Amino acid sequence: MHVSIAVAQNDPHAQRLLAAQARMYSQAKTMQHARFLVVCVLAAGTVTAALLASDVRSVIGLVGGVITFVWSQLGGTREKRVVKDAAAVQEQFDTYVFELPWNDLGPVDRVDPTRIAIAAAKYRGNRTVDWYPATGAVARPLDVLICQRSNLGWGAVVHRMYAALLIATLILLVGAGIGVALAAGLSAAEWLAAVAVPLLAPAREILDLVRANRDSEDTKRKAESKIAALWRGAITRQAAVTVQDCRVVQDRLVAIRLSNAHVPDWLDQWWRSRNELAMRDTADSLIAEATKAGLVSPGA
Template identity: 30%
Template sequence: MTAEAAKLPVPEGASARITERQDQPEHLQRLKAYSRYYQLAHRWRRARAIGTFGLAAIGPLLSLLVPSTSELVAAVSAGWLVVGRTWLSWMEQRRTLEAVRAQELFDTKLFLLPWNGSLAGRPPAPDDLAAAARAIKNDGPYKNWYSIDLSGTPWPADVLLCQRQSMVWSRSDHKAYGTTILVAGVGWFLIGLVVALVADLSLAEYLVKIFLPSAPAFLDSLDLSRLHWQHATSREQVQHKIHDLWRDYKAGTTVLSAADCRQIQDSAYLLRRDGPRVPQLFYRLRRSRVDESTRAGTMALRADED
């Protein structure tokens, strides 16, 4: 055995046993902590969304029924726009960072990759992870997290396939959610126009009574749809890099190293940290379908290279 081989976390040619190890208590705890932190982040996002779309729905109605409230509704809408994009966004980002670091610890420990302190800072404290994980009582949704077939795939190629499943899954969710948001925003805008036409409002009346109260919702829908599509494109670029590494690995033209996987992990961390969020309900509604498609995609990738 060479000195370099002796430093490997697994025997040369062996797998990391990701499928078996990922359901061990310490890994499930990190996943549950990650989920809890995201739940808290989504609460702040939900508060912002409820206020934004509540004003978009109630504001125009109130302005039409009680015209004297038009200026007050417009002022409240403008104030909420500022609060939502500053304080509420900051609170959401704070919890999101905790979630991303917990997920990074789960991945690096499971994948047997080194922690990148220059990128992610210090790993989360075990006490904090344990406290967050206690809020999640059911382990079921977190078992078999990486569901693809890894049989016969040595480390770190098994890591690369898991990174691919995560990247493809998120790309699909972000693209679909961006489209959903845009359709909802355009639909609400059209409803406002129809109401203005039916009520025979002047342009000034439409702007004050309908458009201004709805403006935060319009802006959020446009911004979020753009951000989600851009994020999906960024994930697709990393996916292409993963495919290139896999192709070269299977062709034997290069040796796939832990450093290669660490670079992919760095990209995943930054995308999780800086990217927009997909609501958990949207994720759950699509989970079965996307899980099936990513497993089929991995099977096709492996079959094409055999």
């Protein structure tokens, strides 16, 4: 006897898993922001020092630029570990409420219950209740597919918007670098050593974020297409959706979560109501299609 996703997702165990993964993702985002802030401060400090110390301008610019770049490279190691833990906990939640088998050969391992409890206790948000839309009487595993589809509705548009904002920021950064060179009357060689080299690290960070957001959007679109194809096959009675099909989709979701680009909280909050409305409307539409096709649980 299956427990409905709407019920399972709100029981104490599921809520603890959701709180833990939310806390872990928030921690990873904070670490990323802190790393980027340090990179920007180091770059700005190097440029300022190089401009003030004209006698050793090139040395300061090159040494400071190298230090900034190395920090940029090394600072993301722990962040990736935290993201992996968060993705693993979210996978534990999904397999629990969807009643899917755990992929022992997948990229994530189960997280220790003690670590989950500690992370959950530190969560201060209120966004864990009714995580997935109610799927009514839709038969399993189509109800799982609807919820998996709702995961992909979050962020695709936001990723595109944030990537555009980052590109504009990069253009401003380049313009600022050129403006500094002109205002200080630097030669090409001086500009390269004192300004361009120190700004390489923040520029690389921005480019990486642009690429990551575009990749996240593209990957989510492809996963949506996969789910849409499975759904069409089920609705038209050409191919029944199986638990194994849902497990394949779930593996894609895990891969997306491991590499998903972070977006600022203010942008996420600004777009959140639109995302929630779109997710609910899409779920309602799919439920109506399944009901019309007679793909509902016996006795419903």
